[in-house]
Amino acid sequence: MSDRPLSVAVIGAGPAGIYAADILSKSDIKASIDLYERLPAPFGLVRYGVAPDHPRIKQIIVALYKILQRGDIRLIGNVTVGEDITIEEMQEHYDAIIIATGADRDAPLDIPGVDLEGCYGAADFVFWYDGHPDYPREWPLDATEVAVIGAGNVALDVARMLAKHPDDLLVTEIPENVEKGLRESRVTDVHVFARRGPAQVKFTPLELRELGKVPDVDVIVYEEDFDFDDGSQEAINTSNQTKQIVTTLTDWVMREEEFTASRRIHLHMMQAPVEILGTDRVEGVRMERTELTGDGSVRGTGNYIDYPVQAVYRAVGYFSSPITGLPFDDVRGVVPNVEGRVIVPGGDHLPGVYATGWIKRGPVGLIGSTKSDARETITHLVDDAKAGKLERADDFATGGEAMMALLDDRGVRYTTWEGWEVLEQFEKTLGETQGRERIKVVERDTMTAVSRGEEHDGKLY
Missing domain, CATH: 3.50.50.60 (FAD/NAD(P)-binding domain)
Structure with a gap:
């Protein structure tokens, strides 16, 4: 292995993706990790799949928040992989990609x-x-x-x-x-x-x-x-x-x-x-x-x-949704894989591509299962890295900078962790006016404008 950190993209900023990024960041290999999310806000089904009258379950967000707040995992939100950027483009700029998009439909x-x-x-x-x-x-x-x-x-x-x-x-x-x-x-x-x-x-x-x-x-x-x-x-x-x-x-x-x-x-x-x-x-x-x-x-x-x-x-x-550019099992609703290593028809491992969470095993199990899932997937990724199966040339462009430049060129209004903290405070301020902890901002354009400090509907956030 070269001295440069392994460049890894995780697609999906719900519990599965965040746990995978966290476990990788604590492994015995150096890694630069970018966490992509389709929505302007992180946390996936913990934010958008848990009933609002279950605050105990939502405390999971506190644990996920602490992981991302450290700053060693970069959040790139409001980006749809397969539309705003392609899997092929990501493969050009990352040594490994972890799919953690969960299950988003009935x-x-x-x-x-x-x-x-x-x-x-x-x-x-x-x-x-x-x-x-x-x-x-x-x-x-x-x-x-x-x-x-x-x-x-x-x-x-x-x-x-x-x-x-x-x-x-x-x-x-x-x-x-x-x-x-x-x-x-x-x-x-x-x-x-x-x-x-x-x-x-x-x-x-x-x-x-x-x-x-x-x-x-x-x-x-x-x-x-x-x-x-x-x-x-x-x-x-x-x-x-x-x-x-x-x-x-x-x-x-x-x-x-x-x-x-x-x-x-x-x-x-x-x-x-x-x-x-x-x-x-x-x-x-x-x-x-x-x-x-x-x-x-x-x-x-x-x-x-x-x-x-x-x-x-x-x-x-x-049921999970397919990602353009990756194999998908339409019957089981998962990305075909063996213990997290994504496979193509015929059974061969797709080099550098992994899966974790519900997109890996189907929509069963609670948070504990998600953690063990991520651990299994990351173990295989680390083994492959140590075996030299993921390395590119030393002058290979690390993913985040190249991808954000590409997103800027395409006018994609991506959001960041700092932007999420701004949006979270905005929601809490909305709640304070009614004596509540928080009121969610619902509209995507408003969420994005608040996160990025942009103007929307005549208001500058």
């Missing part, structure tokens, strides 16, 4: 009726209420009865945000347009559907317990949806998390008090979606009753139940 639900008006992807709704700059400022909330299909934390987030009263969200950082939209909501009942039983749902215990604490919202669980087989009992006996979830659900179903809240969340289990009903727009959802087969999986029974709803939210998982 996984498909292949049943009739998903194209009806009133059927939405949960990810789209999450991005709306989290103030994602690339999503509409308004959201249709004219349904009184809503179905949420899915049995994970995103389904619970969507149900809770639909049912929760806006006044109870004013302590959070929800944008003003979201508060206004939620105040106009007509929802009274949200039905959450899980295909399997109480021992198989994918909620975390904390998320589930918090659902029962939402003011003026009753959580209703149905006794006929409870069933356990040998696989269920094994899961309860071997997983404390599963045991806690089953205990909470059982406690709820055994309650005898009357339901008096103005809004209700109904948790249905042992029901699989068959069809979304309606002619021009959603009028209902048809579910098939399922039964456990012994190992915790289920099969259909041929018994159907129709629920009258006017909107359906698909919360069946996230």
Whole structure:
């Protein structure tokens, strides 16, 4: 290896990308690291995928903030790789590229009726209420009865945000347009559907317990949806998390008090979606009753139940998007790789290209998995560097300066870490005027102008 630092680009400034950059920066090889982000602000799904009433989860941002605040990892935001600059151009100026773009769209639900008006992807709704700059400022909330299909934390987030009263969200950082939209909501009942039983749902215990604490919202669980087989009992006996979830659900179903809240969340289990009903727009959802087969999986029974709803939210998982210039598995929704080394058709490693996070393994696992993922990927990158597989000529231009010059030439208004600190303070100042910690700036052009100290809509930031 030469004495010059390895020049590395990380694409995606969410937890996966930041952890990978951090682990590389602490490895036993010298590296110059540039962190590219499509949005003007960093932190990915922690900023734009976590419900605003979950401040504990958002504390992850504090840890990520400390990593980037050190200054040894350069943030280059508001840059879309594949459009503003190409993978080929990056390969000319970096020794290695790490793909950490995560999962940014809804996984498909292949049943009739998903194209009806009133059927939405949960990810789209999450991005709306989290103030994602690339999503509409308004959201249709004219349904009184809503179905949420899915049995994970995103389904619970969507149900809770639909049912929760806006006044109870004013302590959070929800944008003003979201508060206004939620105040106009007509929802009274949200039905959450899980295909399997109480021992198989994918909620975390904390998320589930918090659902029962939402003011003026009753959580209703149905006794006929409870069933356990040998696989269920094994899961309860071997997983404390599963045991806690089953205990909470059982406690709820055994309650005898009357339901008096103005809004209700109904948790249905042992029901699989068959069809979304309606002619021009959603009028209902048809579910098939399922039964456990012994190992915790289920099969259909041929018994159907129709629920009258006017909107359906698909919360069946996230799905990654391809990057122009890189291979992509359209079925699994990942960049093909072996332990983080990106491969081309035929199985050969694409030299100098790596993946980490959900774009590497699919949208499963929490922050702990993301860290171990990054560690595996960086271990292979470091091994390849030591083996001389990543080096270029000594006069090879280091990435950041060359790429920022190219972005300047193209008029791309990229943002920096210093710009993010300015934007963050701006959001906190907006919040102070209403006694809140922060109010998110939503519009991309405004975010960029604030970050760069530019003029926008007649204002100089």
